[in-house]
Amino acid sequence: SQTIHQWPATLVQPVGSPLSLECTVEGTSNPNLYWYRQAAGRGLQLLFYSVGIGQISSEVPQNLSASRPQDRQFILSSKKLLLSDSGFYLCAWSPRGGDTEAFFGQGTRLTVV
Amino acid sequence: RKEVEQDPGPFNVPEGATVAFNCTYSNSASQSFFWYRQDCRKEPKLLMSVYSSGNEDGRFTAQLNRASQYISLLIRDSKLSDSATYLCVSKRGANNLFFGTGTRLTVIP
Numbered sequence: 001s002q003t004i005h006q007w008p009a010t011l012v013q014p015v016g017s018p019l020s021l022e023c024t025v026e027g028t029s030n031p032n033l034y035w036y037r038q039a040a041g042r043g044l045q046l047l048f049y050s051v052g053i054g055q056i057s058s059e060v061p062q063n064l065s066a067s068r069p070q071d072r073q074f075i076l077s078s079k080k081l082l083l084s085d086s087g088f089y090l091c092a093w094s095p096r097g098g099d100t101e102a103f104f105g106q107g108t109r110l111t112v113v
Numbered sequence: 114r115k116e117v118e119q120d121p122g123p124f125n126v127p128e129g130a131t132v133a134f135n136c137t138y139s140n141s142a143s144q145s146f147f148w149y150r151q152d153c154r155k156e157p158k159l160l161m162s163v164y165s166s167g168n169e170d171g172r173f174t175a176q177l178n179r180a181s182q183y184i185s186l187l188i189r190d191s192k193l194s195d196s197a198t199y200l201c202v203s204k205r206g207a208n209n210l211f212f213g214t215g216t217r218l219t220v221i222p
Contacts (some may be wrong), residue, residue, distance in 0.1 A: 034210070044200070046210070046211075051208060088154075090156055090157070094210070099145030100160050101147050102210050103159070104157055104158070107155070107156045
């Protein structure tokens with residue numbers, strides 16, 4: 001069966017520090033991969049999605065970047081965090097093609113102080 | 114205009130009640146639809162897909178109206194454990210998943 005791992009679960013970082021969140025998927029090949037952010041009391045905002053290694057699409061201009069160095073690995077990064085980067089970050093995957101749903105990792109709760 | 118819109122609630126209902134949520138989508142090219150459930154401080158989890166002919170899973174019934182571009186979720190005989198935020202989702206193409214902001218449900222003893 002397929003599983004998705006995301007870590008760390010919680011993170012407190014000072015303003016201006018770098019960020020690296022990692023997500024890996026097991027049990028499938030060529031997944032579509034997504035990074036979402038959910039601010040407190042708000043909906044899910046799509047940040048990035050990827051259809052293959054090295055292929056990243058950005059949905060919103062921001063202080064963040066994403067990379068996909070391997071087929072089942074998706075990394076969210078920032079060189080310098082802002083207070084507004086605080087939120088609940090969720091990685092998700094869906095099978096390539098088709099009208100299928102997405103499956104989420106357990107999320108990382110980031111607080112920038 | 115948002116791709117998917119839903120009433121944020123909150124909906125506070127007694128145990129055993131029937132409650133319905135509606136959601137509208139703006140793009141007629143949307144191909145598939147889902148309802149997710151999100152518990153407080155947890156990741157969203159798929160509750161059910163929404164099929165054109167409507168579908169039922171136990172106490173939950175989902176319906177799709179393409180002409181009016183809305184989907185609905187009906188929960189019968191509400192349980193305390195149904196308390197959560199319900200997210201409406203549309204999918205367009207292989208990569209584009211759009212989430213509503215969620216409807217918060219609290220089932221009261």
